[in-house]
Each structure stands twice: as C-alpha cells, then as structure tokens.
Amino acid sequence: MLILNPLEASERSVLVGYAVAVLTVAAAFAALLLMQTRWQASAPVSLLLAAVIVTTWLAGTKPGALATALAILAFTYYYVGLTGLSGNAPIQAIRLLSFTTLACYVVWITATERGAAESLRRAHDGLQRTNEALRLENMERRRTEEQLRLSEAKFRALTESASAAIFIRHGDRISYANPAASAITGYSFEELRAMSFSDTGHPDFQNLLRARALARQKGELVPVRYELKIVTKAGEERWLGFTEGVFEFQGTPAVVSIAFDITERQRAEEALRKSERLLREAEELGHTGSWEHDLVSGRIVNTPENHRLFFGDDDSKGARLEDYVDAVHPDDRAYLTARREKLLAEGGPRDIEFRVIWPDGSVHVLFGLATIVRDRSGQPVRAYGTNIDITERKRAEEAVRDSRQLLDLVLATLPVGVAVTDRAGDIVLANEASKRPRYGRCPADRRA
Structure with a gap:
C-alpha cells in the first residue's frame, strides 16, 4: 500500500487540478469542432465557458485560471484560424475581450461559490466536531463525576471500617478523621477539626510535629514513618505508630496519616528492655x-x-x-x-x-x-x-584443701594431743597424740 506524506499529496492534488483544466478545455474544443463539422453549429462560448466552470468548481481557482487561458486560446484559434473571420479585426477583438471578461467573471463567481460552499462545509464539519467534542467531554465529565463519587464512597467505606486511625490534614490543621481516630484519641470529629494536629501529641512531641509540618510546607523531606506519644481526651498517654503520604484532597495538597495504637507493644518492649537489663546485671553479678x-x-x-x-x-x-x-x-x-x-x-x-x-x-x-x-x-x-x-x-576449694592438708600435717607433727569438739562436746578432730591412753578416751571412744 502506497502512503504519501501531506506534501506529496498536496502536489499530486495540484497536478490533478491542472490536468482537469487541460482535459475539460480539450474536450470542449473537440466537441466544438465536431459540432461545427457535422451540424454547422457554432457554440464556442457555451462549451468553453462550461469547461471553465467545471474546472473551477472541481479543481479550484488556479486550475480555473489555466482553463480560462486555454479557453481564450481555443476561442481565438476557432474564430481566427478555423472560421476564417480574421478580416474583421475590431469585431474579433471585441469578441475576444468579451469572452475573456465573461470567462474571468465566471471563474470569479464559480470560485466564490465554491469557496463559500467549502467554508460552509468546513464550518458544518467544525460544528459537528465541536458538538462531538462537547458530547465526549460531557460524557467524560459524567464518568469522572461517577468515578469520583464511587471513589469517595469506597474511601469512606474503607476509612470508617478501618481499625487504624486515619487523619487527613492541610498543614497542621485536621480536615478529616475517621471513627478509629476518635476512638483512640477520645475526641469527636468536630473536636479534632477544631484542633491542630500537633495539639494531639504529648507535650514532649508537639514541637517536633510543628517543625515537621513547617518543613513539609517548605518542600523539605520528612520521615514517612515515625512513632510518637499522644495524650487522649481522658488524659491517658498512648503510643501511636504513624505512616504518612502526600496526595490531593478536595483540590489541594494534603497529608494522610495512618496510625496504629502500639501502646501495648511499647510496654512490652520496655518490659523486655528492663528484663534484659536485669538479666545482664544478674549475669554480671x-x-x-x-x-x-x-x-x-x-x-x-x-x-x-x-x-x-x-x-x-x-x-x-x-x-x-x-x-x-x-x-x-x-x-x-x-x-x-x-x-x-x-x-x-x-x-x-x-x-x-x-x-x-x-x-x-x-x-x-x-x-x-x-x-x-x-x-x-x-x-x-x-x-x-x-x-x-x-x-x-x-x-577457694583449692585453698581449703591446702589448708586442711597443712592442718593435718601440723596436727600429725605435734607431740601433744590436740582435739576439737563441737558444742555438744563430741570430738570432731584429733591428732594421733591425742589417741594415746594417758589422755583418756580417744575420739572414737567419745563418739561411741
């Protein structure tokens, strides 16, 4: 399949228009010769003007001008060259001038009508395209509104059934809070809307929240995940884990914060840290x-x-x-x-x-x-x-063994008897010298 670019197509259209001019004038002149030969009729003006009109209407002004020039040549040739009426020059000049004027007028009228018809057609086409564009735009707008309505319905169904607290805020002001946010903080939605987001935080974290809100407004990067401590309406301290993102809400940039209550996890981690610290101290001791x-x-x-x-x-x-x-x-x-x-x-x-x-x-x-x-x-x-x-x-065990061995050695070398008794008077330790008869009963006898 041959595909032409717009420039080649335009050049081909011009050539076709000029070809139409040549062919229509040639056809008119041939018909004129045929009529003059067979029926001795003479209608050069009508046939040649018809060729000019057809060319101008079909191909445009420039091919019409070419057809006019060719028609003038054909008209001159017919009256001067074929009919032999060249002797009456003034009359021929008047005829030629009249034909030329009439041909130019026909070209102008035909071109004007063709241009008007083309303008009307373009206007009609443009109006149709405009109407179609408006219809499509209207359909797209209705589809967008329907999608927006469904999206908002899904958003509310999701947020209102979520167990996590969801805040949407512009700057530091809260624009939306789901029921879970009210349940965790203890504040109603109306109360939260009247508060700034930093007011929900523990006093130790409020300056940090304000600084992050200001940094985000300046376009600076801030952490998207963080943990902070809040104070509920009842005065209870709770820990929340936040994940944040920026999106467009009600036509303006907003921040969505999704928070989970991690109070029990924080308490468990604190208990674990305390247990590990006690274990470490116990192991060290x-x-x-x-x-x-x-x-x-x-x-x-x-x-x-x-x-x-x-x-x-x-x-x-x-x-x-x-x-x-x-x-x-x-x-x-x-x-x-x-x-x-x-x-x-x-x-x-x-x-x-x-x-x-x-x-x-x-x-x-x-x-x-x-x-x-x-x-x-x-x-x-x-x-x-x-x-x-x-x-x-x-x-210590080695020292005790060494001490016992030393004690046994000392007791064994003493020439006198040595005996050690407990509180009941029983001998629990005695050397060999103490077992001799002159010292009375030996430790074995006493124990018996």
Missing part, C-alpha cells in the same frame, strides 16, 4: 552467661557476659564456633569437643567443666550446661545453654 547456637545456619547469639567469660574484653571474637574452641585450654579442648559431639549425636550428660584462656593469658574455669533441640527426625537443629565462671570457687 553472678558471672553467668547465656548463649544460643543455630546448628543449621551457624549463627551464634551471646549475652555480653557469656562473651566476656570466653574472651574477656576482646570484642573481635565470638562470631564463629572456632573462636570458642580456640579459647578452651589446650588440655581440655579434646575432652570438650568429644563431649559436644556425643551430646549432639546420642545425648548424654549436659553439664561440663572446662578451662578457658583469655587473650591476656589468664586462665578461668567455667561450668556449662547445654540443651539440644531436635527436629521431628531427631536431627539437632539448635543448642542453647549457660556458663558460669567458677574460678573463684575453684580457688
């Missing part, structure tokens, strides 16, 4: 640490005190299981590894005592208790437990 090891991912979670039990103040270690194995005393490492593998494979004693060496070279004795969690197939997936530093207890 008791030199006890807790740990958890995900056997699938390899992730290890430590309390700060458990990390300190293995590595002291070195924070660069503790992310890998190998760090803990390397911290164990070389003499206890194989024993600890074997106990761990046995516990993972088939169970067994959960408690173990071992030594660790801190980065500063000091040796510490730990007592650990581990628990293995298995999946339904019996495969171990998680381990957790506690460790306690018993270094001081071990040192």
